[in-house]
Amino acid sequence: MIRFFDFLLAVTGLIFTLPILLVVTIIGYFDNGSPIFIQTRVGKGKKPFNLIKFRTMKVETESVASHLANEQSITKMGKVLRKTKIDELPQLINVVKGEMSLVGPRPNLFNQEELIEARTKQGVYDVLPGITGLAQVSNIDMSTPELLAITDRDMLNTLTLKSYFKYILLTVKGNGSGDAVKNKEGNR
Template identity: 75%
Template structure:
């Protein structure tokens, strides 16, 4: 049921939001010269996949978790995209491809060994990663690996269709501040 909801939401989201995607891409060319950001992340069953986002940091920024990146790396457009969560919209393509769900644990980088260990122990990698979820709406980011893994597991164990929509609505209406940047 959730996969069907993911496909429908991602398809209609891309269909209705394509003007926003085009405008952000064009403006992004003037901001960084490379508006699309693609990064290898840990997916379901720890399989790698290429996450797609709008670039919010300068091209020279080191590929690290957001909480380890400097806030000086965030561009003016990037700050707006992060605040509005528009930077996440290209991930609807990952959802259509079956690499992500709208709701699930945020996909981490392969160099986040402590988080990988915590999530592996709790079976978090048994599900598709998501664009949003319980940890995101509660402002729990990857800087607290144990708490994040436990929150992800709680979400997985209690996810219903009602909660699926609740997390999406909470995200769209501004709950959660996204990944922290120092």
């Protein structure tokens, strides 16, 4: 049932946000010359997939988890995209393709070994990764791998259609900060 709603909501979301997607893409070309960011992430069964987002950091930024990146890497437009969560909209394509769900554990990078180990112990890779979930709306990010893995598992063990829509609505309302980038002093 969740896959049905994933597909339906993602297609609807892409249709309704198409003007935003086009405007951000055009502005992105002027902001950094490369508005779309594609990065290999860990998917269901630990299989790789290409996550699609709007670029929020300078092109030459090292490929690390957001909480390890420096705030100075974020472009002016990127700050707006992150704050409004518009940078996440292209992931609706990943949802339509069946690589992600709207709700699930956020997909991590393959170089996040501590998180991969913690999530493997919790069985988190048995499901599709998601755009949002309990950890995201609770401000738990990838800088705390054990807590994140346990929170992801708790969400998966209690996920119902009602909580599925609750996480989506909380995200749309602006709850959670996702994987925040730290400033040069190491604070969020």
